[in-house]
């Protein structure tokens with residue numbers, strides 16, 4: 468054989484081996500289940516029984532016993548401790564434009580600095596407030612887990628992920644901060660942020676990680692908003708998409724000052740039930756994103772039945788505040804049915820407050836939003852995303868629940 472042919476063959480063989488190796492690495496260790504018939508039989512932990520197995524029959528027992536128990540279960544097993552104290556919060560407006568969006572709004576870019584044990588974290592807040600009416604207005608606050616260009620203060624770049632003009636035109640303020648200010652979304656660098664302020668969290672098995680840090684950040688932004696006279700902080704809706712939606716749900720459950728929670732396509736360890744093992748599972752999420760949840764959560768990899776909780780309990784912890792969850796029809800990874808079933812379970816807690824949920828018995832058809840209900844829901848046609856369609860319905864939901872305004876449904880495009 469000619470020598471150059473042998474070299475070619477060798478090079479080919481090496482490439483082949485490398486390609487097989489990469490593919491093997493990319494192969495999931497476990498098959499993803501997208502088949503409803505393969506959902507195992509499961510028993511959800513009872514929402515309305517205390518850990519001492521006492522029935523919860525009224526809102527007093529719910530608020531005094533069961534709700535705090537549930538928050539502790541999630542702190543211990545899933546999102547980690549939520550440190551509430553810090554030494555100091557200061558802020559400065561780094562840029563103001565009273566004539567933003569063609570005069571419709573005032574832009575404030577605010578640098579919020581939180582200090583604890585001589586370490587600090589800086590949160591960059593982008594905030595647009597409508598110039599009319601001249602009284603405190605309700606607000607939407609987005610936990611931004613995508614590119615910063617989505618919340619461009621200059622508005623040179625506009626994005627449906629954060630359609631600020633639409634929200635301003637509807638009479639609400641709109642704000643956003645980026646998750647990387649609190650904890651970079653990276654399995655090594657996530658420690659460079661909030662965790663520096665609370666070093667004990669780094670070694671504790673129930674220590675917070677990135678999602679806990681993002682939720683912590685949302686509460687610090689609310690601490691700032693409480694000092695801003697233009698915002699009606701009794702009416703702040705916290706919005707998050709996907710991993711940001713897991714954080715918005717945890718933050719709202721844990722911090723009752725958020726008046727409304729919107730969790731968009733949040734899926735596993737967001738609004739969807741883990742016991743179903745449909746789409747993303749606990750072991751998948753913990754393996755791909757080891758920096759999101761506590762060390763303790765890893766005990767439940769392929770062991771959902773041992774979980775002393777499920778996400779219906781977190782949704783219920785938002786009660787009696789209005790709660791809106793969404794899915795996208797093509798986003799089976801986030802388990803739309805499991806999300807709807809979790810919301811249905813949470814209805815019993817809203818009922819303790821005399822609030823009747825109007826969710827149908829079965830998941831509504833695609834693009835059929837349920838707005839007129841303290842628990843709202845839609846399954847939008849399309850892909851995993853946060854879109855203008857989603858925001859239009861968040862605004863309608865807020866119009867109804869924050870302002871008791873009748874809803875005028877416009878024809879969808």
Ligand code: GCU
Nearest residue numbers: 709710711733734735747752
């Ligand atoms: C991945 C992850 C999900 C997450 C999503 C997102 O798909 O598995 O849990 O919600 O990213 O944040 O977009």
